[in-house]
Amino acid sequence: MKEKKSHINAIGIALSYVPKYSETFFKNKISGLQKSNYRVILFVDYKCLNDYNHKCEVVYAPKRYQNTIKTILSGFSTLVKAFLFNPKKAISLYYLDKQDGISFANRIKNIILNQFYFTKKIDWLHFGFGMNAIKRENVASAIGAKMAVSFRGSDLYITPLKHNNCYDLLFTKAIKYHVLSEEMKQTLIGYQVDKKYIQVITPAINIDFFKSSSAFKPDENLRLTTVARLHWKKGLEYTLEALSILKQQGIDFKFTIIGEGEERERLIFAAHQLGVINNVAFKGQLNHDEVKAHLQHTDIYLQYSIQEGFCNAVLEAQAMGLLCIVSNAEGLPENVINNQTGWVINKRNPMALAKKIMDVYHLPLVEKEAIRKNAIQRVNQKFNLEKQNREFVEFYK
Amino acid sequence: MSKKIKIAIYSGDIPSTTFIERLIKGLANKGVQIYLFGFIKSKMGYEKNVSIFGYRNTKISKVWHLLKFSVLLFLFKNKDKSKLDKMLKDKSNKPLIARVKYYPVLYYSPDVFHLQWAKGIDEWLWVKEFGIKLVLSLRGAHINYSPLADKRLTNIYKTNFPKVDAFHAVSKAISLEAQKYDAPKEKINVVYSGISLDTFINKYEKQNNVFRIVSIGRPHWKKGYNYALNAIKILKDKNIEFKYVIVGGKKNIELAYQIKDLGLEENITLLNQLAFKDVVNQMQSSDLLLLPSVEEGIANVVLEAMALKTLVVTTDCGGMNEVITNNYNGFLVPIRDPEAIAKTIEYVITLANDDKENIVKNALETINKNHNEQLMVDNMMNIYTKLFS
Numbered sequence: 001m002k003e004k005k006s007h008i009n010a011i012g013i014a015l016s017y018v019p020k021y022s023e024t025f026f027k028n029k030i031s032g033l034q035k036s037n038y039r040v041i042l043f044v045d046y047k048c049l050n051d052y053n054h055k056c057e058v059v060y061a062p063k064r065y066q067n068t069i070k071t072i073l074s075g076f077s078t079l080v081k082a083f084l085f086n087p088k089k090a091i092s093l094y095y096l097d098k099q100d101g102i103s104f105a106n107r108i109k110n111i112i113l114n115q116f117y118f119t120k121k122i123d124w125l126h127f128g129f130g131m132n133a134i135k136r137e138n139v140a141s142a143i144g145a146k147m148a149v150s151f152r153g154s155d156l157y158i159t160p161l162k163h164n165n166c167y168d169l170l171f172t173k174a175i176k177y178h179v180l181s182e183e184m185k186q187t188l189i190g191y192q193v194d195k196k197y198i199q200v201i202t203p204a205i206n207i208d209f210f211k212s213s214s215a216f217k218p219d220e221n222l223r224l225t226t227v228a229r230l231h232w233k234k235g236l237e238y239t240l241e242a243l244s245i246l247k248q249q250g251i252d253f254k255f256t257i258i259g260e261g262e263e264r265e266r267l268i269f270a271a272h273q274l275g276v277i278n279n280v281a282f283k284g285q286l287n288h289d290e291v292k293a294h295l296q297h298t299d300i301y302l303q304y305s306i307q308e309g310f311c312n313a314v315l316e317a318q319a320m321g322l323l324c325i326v327s328n329a330e331g332l333p334e335n336v337i338n339n340q341t342g343w344v345i346n347k348r349n350p351m352a353l354a355k356k357i358m359d360v361y362h363l364p365l366v367e368k369e370a371i372r373k374n375a376i377q378r379v380n381q382k383f384n385l386e387k388q389n390r391e392f393v394e395f396y397k
Numbered sequence: 398m399s400k401k402i403k404i405a406i407y408s409g410d411i412p413s414t415t416f417i418e419r420l421i422k423g424l425a426n427k428g429v430q431i432y433l434f435g436f437i438k439s440k441m442g443y444e445k446n447v448s449i450f451g452y453r454n455t456k457i458s459k460v461w462h463l464l465k466f467s468v469l470l471f472l473f474k475n476k477d478k479s480k481l482d483k484m485l486k487d488k489s490n491k492p493l494i495a496r497v498k499y500y501p502v503l504y505y506s507p508d509v510f511h512l513q514w515a516k517g518i519d520e521w522l523w524v525k526e527f528g529i530k531l532v533l534s535l536r537g538a539h540i541n542y543s544p545l546a547d548k549r550l551t552n553i554y555k556t557n558f559p560k561v562d563a564f565h566a567v568s569k570a571i572s573l574e575a576q577k578y579d580a581p582k583e584k585i586n587v588v589y590s591g592i593s594l595d596t597f598i599n600k601y602e603k604q605n606n607v608f609r610i611v612s613i614g615r616p617h618w619k620k621g622y623n624y625a626l627n628a629i630k631i632l633k634d635k636n637i638e639f640k641y642v643i644v645g646g647k648k649n650i651e652l653a654y655q656i657k658d659l660g661l662e663e664n665i666t667l668l669n670q671l672a673f674k675d676v677v678n679q680m681q682s683s684d685l686l687l688l689p690s691v692e693e694g695i696a697n698v699v700l701e702a703m704a705l706k707t708l709v710v711t712t713d714c715g716g717m718n719e720v721i722t723n724n725y726n727g728f729l730v731p732i733r734d735p736e737a738i739a740k741t742i743e744y745v746i747t748l749a750n751d752d753k754e755n756i757v758k759n760a761l762e763t764i765n766k767n768h769n770e771q772l773m774v775d776n777m778m779n780i781y782t783k784l785f786s
Contacts, residue, residue, distance in 0.1 A: 161653040232618075232651045241733060266618045269542040273691065273732070307654060348627060 010039040011396060012122040012145065014132050018044050018051040018058060022288075024312070025203060026128065030054050032389030038396070041120050061116045075112045082111050086118035093142035100138065100169060114139045124148060124396055126178075130155035130167060137169050147175040148395070151184055153309020154233070157330065167191065178395060180310040181331035199395055202334070204388035205315045207380050209288070212321030212372070213296045222253040222361055225298040225322075227291060227313040228305070230261030230282075235304040235327060237270050241350035242304070244274035246357060253279055255302075258294060260285045295320050300360055305329045306347055315383050318342065318375035323368060325356050341375035404781060405432040405502065407521070408513040411451045412441045415673070416590055416697055417513055421447065423591070423774035432507050434498070450501040459497050466500035477503055477527060484523055495520070503527060509781050511565075515539040515575075516550065518557045525560065530784045533558075535566040535575045535585070537694040538619065541715060544578060554578035563780050567694035568716020586780050589719075590697055591773030592764065597677070597704035603684055608639040608746050611683035611707075613676055613698045616649035618691075621712065623655060625689035627735035628742065630659045637743060641687075644679050645670045681705045685745055690714050691732050700768050703727065703760035708753060710741050720768070726759040 011033060019026035030040050031054075040056040047060045062078050065071045082090040090111050097107040117125065117139050125140040126148040127133035133149045140147030149170065156179075160166055171191050177198045179185050185198045224243075228234035236257065243255055257267070257280065264282065271277040286294065295301070301317035303326040310331035317324050324342035326332045336342035343360060345352045360368075404424065408417050411433050425431050425444040433443075437451040452462040470478040481503055485492045502510065502524065510524045511532040516539050525531055544551040558564075558580040565588050566572035572585045603609075614620050622643060629641055646652050646667040656665055671679065680686060686702035686709050693715035700720065702709050709727035711717045712734075721727040728745065730737040745753075 158650060158654060161650055161657065232623075237623075263618070265542060265546040268546040269619075269692065272542075272545050306658075 009037075009124070009396065010041060010120070010122040011124045011126060012041045012043050012117070012120065013126050013128055014043045014117075014136070015128040016045045016132060017048060018042060018054070021052045024206065027052075027054065028204070028385050028388070029392060030056055032385070032392060033396075036389070036393045038393075041122060043117055043125075057120075059116050059119060061113075078112045078115045079108065082115040082118060086115075089118040089143050090115070093138055096138035096141055106135075110135055110138075114142075117143055126150065128152075130170070131159050133170050134163075134166055137173055140175070147173065148178060149175060150178040151188070151309075152180060153184075153330070154307065156184055156187055156309070157307050158233075176395070181334045183330050183334065184309065199391075201388060201391045201395065202383060203310050203312050203315065204383045204385045205312055205319060205379070207319050207384050210292065210295075210316045210319040212319070212376055222251065222357075223297060223299045224253055224255045224302055224357070225258065225294060225300075225317075226256075226302045226304070227258045227317075228303070229259045230257070230263045230267055232263060233305060233307040234259075235306045235329075235347060236263075236267050238306075238348055238350050239302055239304045239353065240267065240270050240274050240276060240280070242353035242357065243276050243279065245350060245354035247276055247279065249354075249358075251358070251361075254281065255279055256281045256283055256294060256298075258283045258286050258291055291316075292320070295322060298322055300325060300357060302353075302357075303327065303332065304347065304353055305332065308332050310335055314342075315379050319379040319383075321372040321376050323360055323371060324375065325353065325360060336375075337378070340371070341378050342371060401428075401430055402509065402781060402785070403430045403432060403505075403507040404509045404511060405434060405505075405507040406511050406513065407434055407502075409435045409517070411435050411437045411449060412439065413513065419590075419592070419770060420773070420777065423593075423770050424777065427774055427778065429778070432505055434502050448505075450505060452497065463493070463497050463500065466504050467496070469504050470500060474504065480526070481523065484526070499523070502529075509784065511781075515554065516543065518561070519553045522557055522560060525562070530562045530781075531560075532563045532565060532780060532784075533561045535564055535571045535580070535694075537567075537571075537715075538692065540571050540574050540578075541692045541694075542619075551578065554580075562784055565777065565780060568719050570716040570719065571694050586776070588773055588776040588780070589768050590695055590700060591768050591770040592697070592700050592704055593770040594704055594764070597701060603682065603707075605640075605682070605684055608685070609683045610639055610641045610685045610687050610742065611644065611679050612642070612646075612687050612689065613644045613680065614696075615645045615670065616643070616652055619693075621689040621691045621733070622646060622649075622652055624691075624733055624735050625687060625738060626652065626655045626659060626661065626665070628689070628738035629661055629664060631735060631739035632742060633661060633664055635739075635743070637746065639664065639742070639746070641665045642668060642679065642683070644668045644676060677701070677705065680707050683707055685710060685742065687738070687742070688712060688717070689738060690717075693717060695720055699727075700764060703757075703768075704764045706757040706761060708745060708756060709760065710738065710745065712738075720763065724756075726756060726763045 033040050042056060042058045045061045062074055065074060093111055094107050097110055114136055122145045125145045128150055130149060130151045171193050177188060178201055179198060180203055182200055185200055188198050189195050246253060271280045295317060301322040301324045303311055303314045305327050306329055308329040308331055314324055314326055314335050318341055324336050326336045326344055327347035328344050329347050333344045336344055338344040343356055345356050406421050412418050421431055425447050431447040433449045435451050437453050452458045485495055506527060506529060509530045509532055512521050513534045515533060518533060544554055555578050558578055564580055564585040566585050567590060569587050572587055576582055616622060641664055647669045656662060680702050686707050688696050688699055688711035690712055691714055695716040699709050699711055711721055711729060712732045713729045714732050718729055721729050723729040728741050730741050
C-alpha cells in the first residue's frame with residue numbers, strides 16, 4: 001500500500017461528508033489548490049449517494065454499523081489492516097495518544113477510527129471543521145504530515161457548549177489554525193492558542209457572478225430579504241419582531257426569507273402572531289440563480305443573526321450593491337463595515353433593527369449610492385476567490 | 398343512559414401526560430368504566446374500573462395483539478370487522494398498523510371515544526360508523542400553531558371538525574381558535590384543567606436569601622425562554638439580586654449559547670427534567686414562577702404554582718388571562734417583551750409581604766373555585782352524558 005513520494009505536495013482535507021456542489025468554499029479551495037499544482041485528497045467519514053465529483057481522490061472511512069456484532073467485526077478487521085499494512089503509523093498513533101494520557105481502550109478505538117488516514121502519503125492533513133479534529137489530534141503526527149484545523153463559526157461557538165472541553169487536547173498542539181475573522185482569532189487566543197499559529201483567511205465569493213445590476217428599479221414598497229437557514233442562530237424571530245414594529249408604524253413592506261430548516265413552524269407562528277404573515281414570504285431553498293434574481297429586486301438585505309462565523313450571503317448581497325443591515329454577531333462587523341459598506345447594530349434588539357431599517361429607507365439617494373459603491377468595491381477587492389486561493393497556497397508554505 | 402357509560406380515553410400512549418392521567422383517575426374515582434387503548438410505555442397502577450387493552454412496542458406484542466383481536470372479532474363481530482376492513486382498504490396506507498390500533502377499539506366498542514390530540518382526528522372518525530360517539534380535546538400546539546404551517550392539516554381539520562360529536566376545549570381562547578377550522582361553536586365545551594389540591598399542600602415557608610425565580614418545562618421554542626433570558630439580562634444590568642432556575646432547560650444549545658453570550662452564567666441554573674415531586678419542591682421553594690411562553694392552552698404549571706402559593710408572572714398568551722387577572726392573583730405581561738418581564742419581576746421583588754400574601758391568597762381561591770379536579774371531572778362527565786340525552 002505504500003506509495004512513492006511524489007514531488008507534488010499532497011494535501012489531505014478531512015471532512016464528515018464530501019462537500020456538495022453548493023458548498024462553494026470547498027469546491028473553490030480544492031480547484032484552487034489543484035491549479036497551484038497541489039494534489040488534494042479528501043478524507044471523509046460518511047459516504048452518501050450521489051457524492052459530488054470534485055475531480056480529486058476521495059478516501060472513505062469504513063462504513064459504520066448500528067449492529068453491535070457487525071461493528072465489532074468491522075473494527076477488528078480495520079485494526080488488523082492497520083497493523084498489517086501501516087504498522088509504523090499505527091504504533092506511532094498508539095504511543096502519541098498514550099503520551100496524552102488517553103486510555104488503552106480509546107487508543108485502540110482511535111486506531112480503528114483513523115486507519116483510513118494511514119493509507120495515503122500526504123504533507124498536510126487539514127481538518128475542515130474543528131469538530132473533525134476531535135479524537136484525531138495525533139493522526140497527522142503519526143502519519144508524518146503537518147496538521148491544520150479550520151474553524152468556521154458554529155464549530156467554535158456552539159460545539160463546545162454541546163461537548164464541554166472538547167477542544168482541550170487539540171488546543172495544546174502546535175498546529176496551524178485557519179479562521180474566518182479577527183473575532184474568531186481572538187476567541188482562539190482566549191483558549192490559550194498562540195497567535196502565531198492562527199491565520200485569518202476570510203471567505204470569498206464569485207464576484208463575476210454576484211454583480212450589481214442596473215436593471216434594478218425602486219418599487220413603491222420596501223422590499224427586504226434574508227438568505228438563511230431557518231434556525232435560531234439566524235435571529236429571524238427578532239427580525240420578524242422588528243418588522244411588526246414597522247407595520248405598526250404603517251410602513252408597507254415585503255420580506256422574503258430564502259432558506260429551509262427545522263424552525264419553520266416557529267417562524268410561521270411568529271409571523272402570524274406578530275401580524276406580519278401577509279408581508280412575509282417563506283421561499284424555501286433556492287439555487288444560486290434564483291437567489292441572485294431575487295436579490296436584484298431587493299432594497300435592503302437583512303442578516304440579523306445571533307451567531308454567525310462570517311456569512312457569505314452578506315458578501316453576495318454587498319457585491320450586488322444591496323444596502324445591508326446586519327447584527328454584531330461574531331464575524332459580521334468585519335463582513336460589513338458600519339456606516340461605510342452597510343450598517344451593524346446590536347443583536348436581539350428588534351427596536352434598534354426597526355429604527356435602522358427606517359433610517360436606511362429614508363436615506364438620501366446619494367448616500368445610499370455611496371454605501372452601495374463602497375460595498376461593491378470592498379467585496380471585490382477583499383473577498384474574491386483569487387485572493388482566497390493565494391492565501392491558502394501561502395498557508396501551506 | 399340507563400346502563401353504565403363506557404369511555405375510552407385515547408392519547409396513543411399508556412400512561413399519558415400528567416393532565417390526561419389526572420382526568421383518567423378522576424373519572425375512575427367517579428365509578429365510570431374507562432378503557433385505555435394504545436401503546437403501553439410502562440406499567441401503571443389504575444383503579445379496578447380502568448381496563449387496559451394495549452400493546453408493547455415490540456413486533457411480537459403487536460402481532461399477538463392483532464391475532465387475538467382478529468379472532469375475537471371474527472367470532473363475535475364479524476360483520477363489523479368486514480365493514481371496518483372495507484373502510485381501511487379504501488383509506489389507510491398502512492392497514493396492518495391501523496388494525497393493531499383499531500381492532501381492540503372495535504371489539505370493545507366504548508360508548509364514547511375521547512381523542513386527546515386533534516392531529517389524530519383523521520384516523521379515528523371511523524368509530525362513528527359503529528355508533529361510538531367521538532369527543533375531541535382541543536389542546537395547545539395542535540390547534541394554536543401546527544395547522545398554520547401545515548396546509549394539509551388545516552384541510553384535515555376543516556373537513557373533519559364538523560363531524561365530531563363534541564369538543565373539549567382547555568380554554569376559551571383555544572375554542573375561538575378551533576372555530577377558525579370549522580369546529581361548530583355549539584359543540585365546544587370549555588372545561589378547565591383541574592388539580593387535586595391534596596397533592597399540593599404547601600408545607601414550607603419560603604426562605605430564600607436571594608429572590609428565587611423558577612420556570613418549568615421542556616426547552617421548546619413555544620416556552621419563550623429566549624425572552625426570559627433577555628429579561629434576566631436587563632435585571633442583571635440593573636444590579637438586582639436574584640437567582641433563576643429553568644427546570645428542563647439543561648442541554649439546550651440555544652439557551653446555553655444565549656446564557657454565555659449575555660454573561661448570565663452566575664445567575665442562571667439549567668436543570669434536567671425532574672420527577673413530579675421534585676418539580677413540586679422547586680416550585681414551592683421559589684419566590685416566583687415565570688411563564689414566558691409565546692403559546693399555551695392553559696399552562697398546568699401555573700395552576701400548580703398557584704396551588705402552592707408561589708407568585709406567578711405569565712405572558713398573556715393562549716388562555717392564560719382566563720386564569721390570571723393582573724395584579725389580583727398574579728401578573729400578566731405581553732408576549733415577546735423582555736422589558737415588561739423585567740419590569741414586572743422588579744415590581745414583584747419590591748412588593749410588600751402583605752401584598753404578596755393577598756395575591757397568593759387570591760390565587761389559591763381561583764384554583765379552588767375554577768380549577769379543582771372535582772369540577773373538571775364533573776364538567777367532563779357533563780360533556781359525555783349530554784351526548785346521550
